[in-house]
Amino acid sequence: MTPGILLIIAFAGALLIYLLGKIASKARDYCAVVVSIVVVGATAVIYGKSLEEILPFKFLGLPLVLRTNMLAWFFAIAIAVVGALSIIFSLSYIKGRERTNLYYLLMLLVNAGMLGIVLSGDLLSFYIFWEIMSWSTFLLISYNRGAALPAGMKYIIMSLAGSAAYLVAVLSIYAKCGTLVISSLGALLGAASPGYIVFILILGFIAFGIKNAVLPFHTWLPDAHSEAPSPFSAVLSGILVRMGMYGFILMFFVIFSVHQFLGLGKGLYSFHHIIAWIGAINIVVATFIAMMQNDSKRLLAWHGVGQGGYMVLGVGLGTALGVNGGIFHIVNHTSYIALLFLVVGAVEYGTGGVRDLNSLGGLARKMPIVFIGALVGACGLIGIPLTNGFVSKWLIYKSLILNGYPLLAFAALIGTWGTILSLYKFVHNIFLGQLPTKYENIKKAPLSMQFPILVYAVIIVVFGILPGIPLRVINMFVSSFGFDSLKINLWGISSETGVLNTINICAVILVVAVIAWLVLRLARRSVSVSQENSYAAGAAIPKDKYHYSVEFFDPLNRMIGPYLKDVIDQFYYWVARRVQVLCDGIRRVYTGDVGNYVAYIVLFLVLLIIAQIWWQPW
Amino acid sequence: MSELVLLSNGINPVLLIVVPLGLAFALPFLGFLSDRVGKYVPAVAMLFNLVVSVLLIPTALKNPVVVSIGGFPPPLCINLVAGPLGVGLAALIALVGLVVSIYAFDYIKEGARTKYHILYLLLLTGATGTVLTGDIFNLFVFYEILCISSYALVAYLGNRSGIEAAVKYLIQGSVGSGLILIGIAILYGLFGTLNMAQIAQNIDSVSSLSVFIPLVFLITGFGVEAAVFPLNAWLPDAHSSAPSSISAILSGIAIKVGIYAVARVMFTIFGASSMFQFLVLLGLLTLLVGEMSAFKQNNIKRMLAYSSIGQVGLIVFALGMATSDGIAGGLFQIVSHALAKSVLFLAVGYMVYRAGSMEISAMEGIGKKMPVISLAFVIAAFSLVGLPPFAGFSSKFLIVRAALATEETLFVVLIGLALVGTVIEGAYFFRVVQVIFFKGVQEHKNTSAQVKREEAPLTALIPIFVLVILIVVLGIHPDFLMPLLNSAASELLDKVGYIKEVLG
Amino acid sequence: MNLLFNNTYYLACIGLIAIGLYVMLVKKNLIKVIIGLSLFETGINLLFIVIGYIRHGTAPIFSRPGLTAENMVDPTPQALVLTAIVIGVAVLALALSLAVRLNEHYGTLNLRKIRDLKW
Numbered sequence A: 001m002t003p004g005i006l007l008i009i010a011f012a013g014a015l016l017i018y019l020l021g022k023i024a025s026k027a028r029d030y031c032a033v034v035v036s037i038v039v040v041g042a043t044a045v046i047y048g049k050s051l052e053e054i055l056p057f058k059f060l061g062l063p064l065v066l067r068t069n070m071l072a073w074f075f076a077i078a079i080a081v082v083g084a085l086s087i088i089f090s091l092s093y094i095k096g097r098e099r100t101n102l103y104y105l106l107m108l109l110v111n112a113g114m115l116g117i118v119l120s121g122d123l124l125s126f127y128i129f130w131e132i133m134s135w136s137t138f139l140l141i142s143y144n145r146g147a148a149l150p151a152g153m154k155y156i157i158m159s160l161a162g163s164a165a166y167l168v169a170v171l172s173i174y175a176k177c178g179t180l181v182i183s184s185l186g187a188l189l190g191a192a193s194p195g196y197i198v199f200i201l202i203l204g205f206i207a208f209g210i211k212n213a214v215l216p217f218h219t220w221l222p223d224a225h226s227e228a229p230s231p232f233s234a235v236l237s238g239i240l241v242r243m244g245m246y247g248f249i250l251m252f253f254v255i256f257s258v259h260q261f262l263g264l265g266k267g268l269y270s271f272h273h274i275i276a277w278i279g280a281i282n283i284v285v286a287t288f289i290a291m292m293q294n295d296s297k298r299l300l301a302w303h304g305v306g307q308g309g310y311m312v313l314g315v316g317l318g319t320a321l322g323v324n325g326g327i328f329h330i331v332n333h334t335s336y337i338a339l340l341f342l343v344v345g346a347v348e349y350g351t352g353g354v355r356d357l358n359s360l361g362g363l364a365r366k367m368p369i370v371f372i373g374a375l376v377g378a379c380g381l382i383g384i385p386l387t388n389g390f391v392s393k394w395l396i397y398k399s400l401i402l403n404g405y406p407l408l409a410f411a412a413l414i415g416t417w418g419t420i421l422s423l424y425k426f427v428h429n430i431f432l433g434q435l436p437t438k439y440e441n442i443k444k445a446p447l448s449m450q451f452p453i454l455v456y457a458v459i460i461v462v463f464g465i466l467p468g469i470p471l472r473v474i475n476m477f478v479s480s481f482g483f484d485s486l487k488i489n490l491w492g493i494s495s496e497t498g499v500l501n502t503i504n505i506c507a508v509i510l511v512v513a514v515i516a517w518l519v520l521r522l523a524r525r526s527v528s529v530s531q532e533n534s535y536a537a538g539a540a541i542p543k544d545k546y547h548y549s550v551e552f553f554d555p556l557n558r559m560i561g562p563y564l565k566d567v568i569d570q571f572y573y574w575v576a577r578r579v580q581v582l583c584d585g586i587r588r589v590y591t592g593d594v595g596n597y598v599a600y601i602v603l604f605l606v607l608l609i610i611a612q613i614w615w616q617p618w
Numbered sequence B: 001m002s003e004l005v006l007l008s009n010g011i012n013p014v015l016l017i018v019v020p021l022g023l024a025f026a027l028p029f030l031g032f033l034s035d036r037v038g039k040y041v042p043a044v045a046m047l048f049n050l051v052v053s054v055l056l057i058p059t060a061l062k063n064p065v066v067v068s069i070g071g072f073p074p075p076l077c078i079n080l081v082a083g084p085l086g087v088g089l090a091a092l093i094a095l096v097g098l099v100v101s102i103y104a105f106d107y108i109k110e111g112a113r114t115k116y117h118i119l120y121l122l123l124l125t126g127a128t129g130t131v132l133t134g135d136i137f138n139l140f141v142f143y144e145i146l147c148i149s150s151y152a153l154v155a156y157l158g159n160r161s162g163i164e165a166a167v168k169y170l171i172q173g174s175v176g177s178g179l180i181l182i183g184i185a186i187l188y189g190l191f192g193t194l195n196m197a198q199i200a201q202n203i204d205s206v207s208s209l210s211v212f213i214p215l216v217f218l219i220t221g222f223g224v225e226a227a228v229f230p231l232n233a234w235l236p237d238a239h240s241s242a243p244s245s246i247s248a249i250l251s252g253i254a255i256k257v258g259i260y261a262v263a264r265v266m267f268t269i270f271g272a273s274s275m276f277q278f279l280v281l282l283g284l285l286t287l288l289v290g291e292m293s294a295f296k297q298n299n300i301k302r303m304l305a306y307s308s309i310g311q312v313g314l315i316v317f318a319l320g321m322a323t324s325d326g327i328a329g330g331l332f333q334i335v336s337h338a339l340a341k342s343v344l345f346l347a348v349g350y351m352v353y354r355a356g357s358m359e360i361s362a363m364e365g366i367g368k369k370m371p372v373i374s375l376a377f378v379i380a381a382f383s384l385v386g387l388p389p390f391a392g393f394s395s396k397f398l399i400v401r402a403a404l405a406t407e408e409t410l411f412v413v414l415i416g417l418a419l420v421g422t423v424i425e426g427a428y429f430f431r432v433v434q435v436i437f438f439k440g441v442q443e444h445k446n447t448s449a450q451v452k453r454e455e456a457p458l459t460a461l462i463p464i465f466v467l468v469i470l471i472v473v474l475g476i477h478p479d480f481l482m483p484l485l486n487s488a489a490s491e492l493l494d495k496v497g498y499i500k501e502v503l504g
Numbered sequence C: 001m002n003l004l005f006n007n008t009y010y011l012a013c014i015g016l017i018a019i020g021l022y023v024m025l026v027k028k029n030l031i032k033v034i035i036g037l038s039l040f041e042t043g044i045n046l047l048f049i050v051i052g053y054i055r056h057g058t059a060p061i062f063s064r065p066g067l068t069a070e071n072m073v074d075p076t077p078q079a080l081v082l083t084a085i086v087i088g089v090a091v092l093a094l095a096l097s098l099a100v101r102l103n104e105h106y107g108t109l110n111l112r113k114i115r116d117l118k119w
Helices: A003-023 A025-045 A070-093 A100-119 A123-144 A148-177 A182-191 A194-212 A220-227 A230-240 A242-255 A258-262 A271-291 A296-317 A320-351 A368-382 A388-402 A406-431 A447-465 A468-481 A502-522 A554-564 A567-589 A594-614 B015-033 B037-062 B084-107 B113-132 B136-154 B160-191 B196-202 B209-226 B234-241 B244-270 B273-295 B300-320 B324-355 B371-385 B391-405 B409-438 B458-476 B482-493 B495-503 C007-026 C030-052 C075-106
Strands: A051-059 A062-068 A487-489 A492-495 A498-501 B065-069 B078-082
Touching: A003 A025, A003 A051, A003 A062, A003 A100, A025 A070, A025 A100, A051 A123, A062 A070, A062 A100, A062 A123, A062 A182, A070 A100, A070 A230, A070 A242, A070 A320, A070 A447, A070 A468, A100 A123, A100 A230, A100 A242, A123 A148, A123 A220, A123 A230, A123 B391, A123 B409, A148 A182, A148 A194, A148 A220, A148 B391, A148 B409, A182 A242, A194 A242, A194 A271, A194 A296, A220 A230, A220 A296, A230 A242, A230 A296, A230 A320, A242 A258, A242 A296, A242 A320, A258 A271, A271 A296, A271 A406, A271 A554, A296 A320, A296 A388, A296 A406, A320 A368, A320 A388, A320 A406, A320 A447, A320 A468, A368 A388, A368 A406, A368 A447, A388 A406, A388 A447, A388 A498, A447 A468, A447 A502, A468 A487, A498 A502, A567 B273, A594 B160, A594 B209, A594 C007, B015 B037, B015 B113, B037 B065, B037 B084, B037 B113, B037 B482, B078 B084, B078 B113, B078 B495, B084 B113, B084 B244, B084 B324, B084 B458, B084 B482, B113 B136, B113 B244, B136 B160, B136 B196, B136 B209, B136 B234, B136 B244, B136 C075, B160 B196, B160 B209, B160 B234, B160 C007, B160 C030, B160 C075, B196 B244, B196 B495, B209 B244, B234 B244, B234 B300, B244 B273, B244 B300, B244 B324, B244 B482, B244 B495, B273 B300, B273 B409, B300 B324, B300 B391, B300 B409, B324 B371, B324 B391, B324 B458, B324 B482, B371 B391, B371 B409, B371 B458, B391 B409, B391 B458, B482 B495, C007 C030, C030 C075
Parallel strands: none
Antiparallel strands: A051 A062, A487 A492, A492 A498, B065 B078
16 A cells, blocks of 8 residues: 555545446445545555655656655544545535535545645645645535635635745745755755745745634635535544645755754744744634634634644744644644534534524533533543643643743633633533524434544543553654654653653542542432523513523623734735725726727837837847 | 658648648538538548647657748748747647537537638638748738638627627737738848748847837737737737637637747747847736736626736746746647637637626526536636646646746746736636536525536537546646647747758 | 838838828727728838839849849839738728628717727
8 A cells, every 4th residue: 555546546536436426326425435434444554654656657847756654644544534524424414405426526535635735745746736625625615605605715815825825935946956855855955045944934834824724814714614514614624724734844844954943043033933923823812713703613713723823833832842742733623623513513404504603502402412522522622631632732831831931831821711711602502501492303413423523522532541642653753853752651741841641630530520429429319490490580481592692701702802803804805805996997908999909009119119219128 | 742742751731731721712612512511621621730730740849840832942932840839839729720610510500601611711721821931921921811810700790799899809900910011021121031040040139220120010010919918908809709619719829829920030030038028027917917807807708808818928928038948838838728718718608608698697507507518617717727737737837937947036026926917817717616606596405306407519518528638638747748848949949940940 | 132212212101101000099980990001001011112122123024135133123022012912902891891880780980989898
C-alpha cells in the first residue's frame, strides 16, 4: 500500500460512486460508506511506513512526488476517519434532498483532495490537491441555496486570494532552488537570507491563514460553516481548515528549519512571537464572539476560529511542549467540533432544520444519545480533565508558563472562560430547559446518526484517559523537526517540571464520583417536581414556553458587545463595495459611440509616436 | 502536380490553405445542388486540415518547412513558412473549427445557411493563411479575409444588436486594416521588399524614427483584432451579438490570430526588444480593464466577451516577457483559452436558447434542465480561472513561473496584479456557477416530480465534450504539448534562425 | 531603394488619410462615416502609388525595345494597390448593406442614437 494507491482508491471511489448513483441511488449510499471505510483501512495500513514515491509522469518538467511519514499519516488518518463518519451521518441527513449524487461525489472528492494534500511530497502536487479541495468545498457550501450562496462566494474569493499568494511563494522558491520536492528543500533553503525567509513566510501566512481562518482572514468561516450542510460542516470545521495548520507546520518546521523559524527577529518582535500573539488574539476575540451568537452553528463556527488560535499559539511558541500541544489540539479539536456539528445536524434532522438557539429547548429527553454526545463534546471543547482537550491545553499552558509568557497564558485562560460560557449556552438552549410543544414528536436520531456521535465521544474520552496513544505519534514527528523529545507514557507526560498523569486524574475523579453517588444514595429520596410547577403569582401559566433561555448572558453581552463587532468583516465588505464601484466605472470606457472607439485607436497611435519623439524610451 | 501534395520532407503545407479555400468556392455550387450538404463541407475541410497539420508537426519541429509559391526563390516570391508556431496554431484553428462546425449542424437552422458555411470556411482559411505565411502583404490579405468574413458573420442573425455590432466592428476593423496598410507601405518604401525574412535582415534597431513609425502602425493595426486595451471596444459588442458558434470562433481563433500577427511583427520582423516591457504593461492593463469590466455584467455573453479581453491581456503579458518560458506560457494560454472559451460559448448558446434570454438571472435552474451542458460550463469556467486539474492551471502556472524566474521585483509586482485579475475573474464566474446550479427554483426533493430535462442535441454535446476532455487531459498531463510549444517559443525568439531558414 | 520624391504627393496622401479619419471621428451620420472610410482607404492606396513613383518614370511594361527597368515606376505597389482597392470595395459594399439593415431596425442613421450596446 503506497500513497499512490491510496489516492487512486480515494479518487476512483469518488468517481465510481457518482456513476453508480446515476443507476442505483440506494446502493450508492451504502457504497459511499464502504468506499470511505476502505480509505480509512488503507490509511491505517500505511502507518509507520516512510516512503517517497515519484509519479511516473511529470507536470511541466516538474516531478510529482507523493510521500508518507509520521506527520502525513497523523493527518491522513484524521481526514479519513472524519470523512467516513460524516458520510455515515449523511446516510439519513441527506436522504430525500436534491442532488444527492453531487453531494456524495463532492464529499468523497474533498476527502480525496485532503488526503492528497497531506500525502504530497512536493509543493506542486500540494497545490493541485489544495485547489481540488477548494473548489469542491465551494460547491458543497453552496449546496443549501439561499444564504449559502454569498457564504460560498466569500469563501471562494478568499480561497483564491490565498492560493494566488501560495503560488507566488512556491514559484519564488522554485526560481531560487530549482526544485519543489519538500525533502530536498530543507537543505537548499538552509542558507536563505532572513529577508527572503520573511517574504516567503508572510506569503505562506496569508495563504494558510486564510484557510485556517486566522484573524484577520477569518471572516469567511462563520458564514461558510453555518450555511453548509451539517455533516460537511463537521468535515470543514474539523479537518479542512486544519489543512492550513498542516501548511503552517510544513512551512515553519519542514521547509525552513526550526532554527531559521525561531531566529527571525529578536525578542518581542520575533516572527514566532508575533504569530503566537495572533493566536492569542484569535482565542480571546473568537470565543467571546461565539458566546454572543444565537445560531447554534455560528456559535460552533466561531469556536473553530477560537480553537485554531490555540493551535497557532502552540505552534508559534516553538518549544517542544508547545508544538506538541498545538498539534495534539488539532486532532482533539477535530473530534469535538465534528461531534458538536453532528449533534446540531441531528437536531436539525429531528426538528426540520431549526438552528436558532432561542427556539429550541428540552431535547435531552427526546434525544438522549445525542445529548450525551453533546455533553462530552462540550466538556472536550472546554478542556475538562478526562477529555483530550484537557491534555492539549495543559501542554500549551505549561509551555506558556515555563517560557515566561504571562500575558499569553492569561489570554489562553480567558479563552477557556469564554468557551465555558458559550458552550453552556449551547447545551442548555438545545437540550435543557423546557421542551416546546411543537417538538413533542420529533424524529429520533437514527442509528446512522448516533453511531458517529458515539465514536467521537469515545475518542474524546479515550484520548483523555490514555493520551499517550496519539502523543507518542506526535512526539515522533515533532522530535524529527528538531525539537527535544518528550517523555511520553501511555497515561501522560513526565517532564522535569511536573508530571501529567491522566490515570491518576481519572482515578481521583472516579473516587469523587463514587463518593458523591454514595452520598446521594444514602440521602433522602428527592422530591420530583414537574417543570411547570413554578410560582407565577397567580397568573396563568403559558402553555408553550415558560422557561425562557433567550438573551442568555445579556449583561455580559451588553458590556462587551460593542467591542467585539467584527470590524474586519465590515472592512472586507467595504473593500468589496469599493471594488464594485471601481469596476462599474471602468466599464464606462466602452461608451457605445463608435466615433469614440475610432478616437481611441487614433489616440493610441498618436501617443506612441509622440512618446517616441519626445522621450525616446524605445 | 505531385509537388502540390508531397514535398521532399513531408506533406506540402500549402494544402492547409488550398483545400479549405477550394471547398469554400465549391460550396455555392454544392449548395445549389442540395441544400443540406452545405453544412458538412466545413467539417470535412477542417478534419482534413487537422489531420494534415498534425502530420506536419514532427517535420516542423525539426526544421520549418519553407514553401515558395510559384517556384521563385524566397525573396522574390510569396513563401509559406510552416514552423512549429505556424503548424501548431494551424492545428488549433483546425481543431476548434472542426468542433464548432459540428456544433453548427443543428445550431444554424435559419437564415441563409449556405452563406454561413461559406463565410465560416473563408474565416478559417484566412486564419490558417495568416499563421503560415512568410510575406507581409500576404499576411495582410489573409488577415483581411478573416476580418471581412467575421464582419459578415457577426451580422448573420440580422437582429438589431447583431447589425449594430457588425457596423461598429466593421468601422473599427477597417481603420485597423488601413493602419496596417500604411505600415506596410512605409516598410516597403524603406526596404523595397515584402518578404518578412528580408525585412528582418535589414532592420537592426527600432530607435530610429523611420523604423519606429511603421512598427507602431503595424502594432496598432493588428492590435485592433488582437483586442488590446484601447483598441478592443468592438469586442464586447461583436462577441455578444454574434451567433454563439461564431462567438466561439471569434474568441477562440480570430483574436489569437491577431496576437500572432502582433508577435510576428514585434519579434521576428522588427526584433523590437526595447518595446517588450511596453507589451508587458499593455497586457497587464488589458487584463485588469477586461476583468473589471466583466465584473458587473448582467448579460452572460457580454461577460464572456470581457473575460476574453482579460485573457488576451494575460497572453500579451506572457508574450511580452520574451523569455522562452514566458512565450511558451503565453502559447499554452492561447491553447487553453481557445478550448475553454469555445466550450463556454457553445454551452451558453444552448443555455440562452432554452432560457430565452441572455441575462444571467434567467439562467437560474438551468443546471437541472441541462445537466450535461451545465457540467461542461462549470469545467470550462474552472479551467479559465486556473484551477487544477484543468488546462488553465497549467498555462497560468507556466506564466507565473516564467515571471518569477526573471528574478526582478518588477515582475513580482506585475504578476501579483495579474493574480488580482484572476481573483476578480473567479468572483464573477463562480457567481454564474452558483446561479446555474443552486439558485432560484426551490429545492426539488428527489422523490417528487423531476424537472423536465431539455438537454441540447447530440451534435452540440459531442463537440463540447471533445473539448472538455482535451481540457482535462491538458490539465493532468500538459507535458505532451510542451515540446511543440517550446520549439515554437524558440522560433519566435530566434530572429537570426528564421532569416536563415527562409533565405538560406 | 533609391527614391527621388516630391514631398507634395506625400502630403496629399497624408491629408486624404487625415480627412478620412476626421470624418470617421466626428460625423454622426453613418453614411458620412462610410464615406470617410472610403476617403481613408483612398488616401492609403494613393500612398502606395506615391511610394512606388519615380519622377519621369514610365509604366512598368516592356512595350518597346530600349526600355530599361530603371526608368520604370515600381510595379509591386501597383499590384498591392489593386488588391487593396478590391478589399476596400468589398468592405464598402458590406458596410453599405449593413447600413441599410441598420436603418430598418433603428429608423435612423444617427450614430449617437444607435447605442443599444454599451458598457
